[in-house]
Amino acid sequence: MTTYNLALIGFGGVNRTLAELIQSRGSQLQADLGFGLRVTAITDLRLGSLVDAGGIDLAAVLALGPGATFEQFGGSAETDNEAVIRNCPADIVVEATFTNPDDGEPAVSHVRWAIEAGKSVCTTNKGPVALRGRELAALAAEHGVAFEFEGSVMSGTPVIRLAKQMFGGLRLGGFEGIMNGTSNYVLGRMESGLSLQEAVREAQDLGYAEANPSADIDGYDVQLKVLILANELLGASLELSDISREGISSVTVQDVRQASLEGKRWKLVGSAQRNPDGSVTAGVAPQALPLEHGLAGVSGATNAVAFSTDLLGQVTVSGPGAGRIETAYALLSDIIAIHARNSSSAQAGAPAVAPAPIEAARA
Missing domain, CATH: 3.30.360.10 (Dihydrodipicolinate Reductase; domain 2)
Incomplete structure (x- = not known):
């Protein structure tokens, strides 16, 4: 069995809820889905940046109070999303920041940086899909990774x-x-x-x-x-x-x-x-x-x-069509689709996103 390393870009209601699901239901999800999930990076405008190749302690992060930052866990109070996205040990970048309807930024850049770094992406953002969807899908195909965005239209409804x-x-x-x-x-x-x-x-x-x-x-x-x-x-x-x-x-x-x-x-x-x-x-x-x-x-x-x-x-x-739990489920459904894609590619002998072995996960 395999586990996927996730980088959460934005830690507002949606990605926070996804982290809560992984923290509280991780074992059940692994048994139900046939793969594990481990968060190895989080960036947030308020909290800063945190990267841990062994897996972030989600219970501790979720318990952070007002005014706290990731500095207390050895992270940074500042955010450098490009550096984290390109260099963090993640298989899948989960993008859930805000949408600028004029140019789709900063989400468009987040998606592009991840794809260029050989990481699959799932996002709830409408901007990158509506304004740069064809371009980003072509870039993902070129790099052999997935670009999923089910939550961009009707939240968790597929x-x-x-x-x-x-x-x-x-x-x-x-x-x-x-x-x-x-x-x-x-x-x-x-x-x-x-x-x-x-x-x-x-x-x-x-x-x-x-x-x-x-x-x-x-x-x-x-x-x-x-x-x-x-x-x-x-x-x-x-x-x-x-x-x-x-x-x-x-x-x-x-x-x-x-x-x-x-x-x-x-x-x-x-x-x-x-x-x-x-x-x-x-x-x-x-x-x-x-x-x-x-x-x-x-x-x-x-x-x-x-x-x-x-x-x-x-x-x-x-x-x-809305709700943090429903939208977090859309991200989970995207991750499931990425796993299915990887499994299909592996059976066909084609390159796929390389998940980390579950044995490497921190107990």
Whole structure:
């Protein structure tokens, strides 16, 4: 049996939760999955950098209080992500920092540095996938490593991998979906009579919306997700500027009331459609959907994507689209996919990510 060394880039809610899962359920995961996991590097803007080839004491790290840094474990209070990513003893780099929707940085560089160093990568970031996905995938293929990003669209709900693995033999004509829980929550609260501003403030108080909610309310988040799905599943070669975008800021309480009288419900819908000439048209816009529409009943933080297929008609994938536990599971599912890739490559005699022998793990 083998074990994979992991480098966690960013130690916020998602990677911290992954570390908690490894610390608390490591033996069970090893028995269930057939491989072990060991964290050998962590970088974080607040905590600094820590590298330990023998395996980091996750219980101690997770117990750190406010104001503490990795210096007390022999690490550094400073972060040099490039040096850690390129030089740390890791097989897989787990990237979970923030997304800059304009250029995808710093996550794009994190992914590139890892691939160039011969390390596989899994990320929850939309930016690297949406803005540099083709480039980074080609770079990963060139270096013989994996680039996985299931959590970039619907958190732990496996929409990308499910479509790629289970829709074989089907022709996808397009998709439409609800892919942002914050905007969906806000529209739902507006049905109860709250104004847009009141609903946004409530979402912020509950932790659903950021202090600056523009990425959710103005449709930027969904725009990136539509770009990922269109390019990954429909074979498009779209740029972000090709995805039309309209958020929910223009939807009023009166609009919501009128829709209700007409048996409809407002939703922020991201969609893409394959045209007769093979091109793909995609966009994001609020729509008043009939109540019988498959997406009209999707509420709260739940996300759903309905695919149009030639043989099965409409196939809908629904599940949680947010949450630190759910997103941490997406990273775990990426690691499982990397292991499956390695096992398949090893059986075929091809090079694969070389996991460390489990005997080398620290007791």
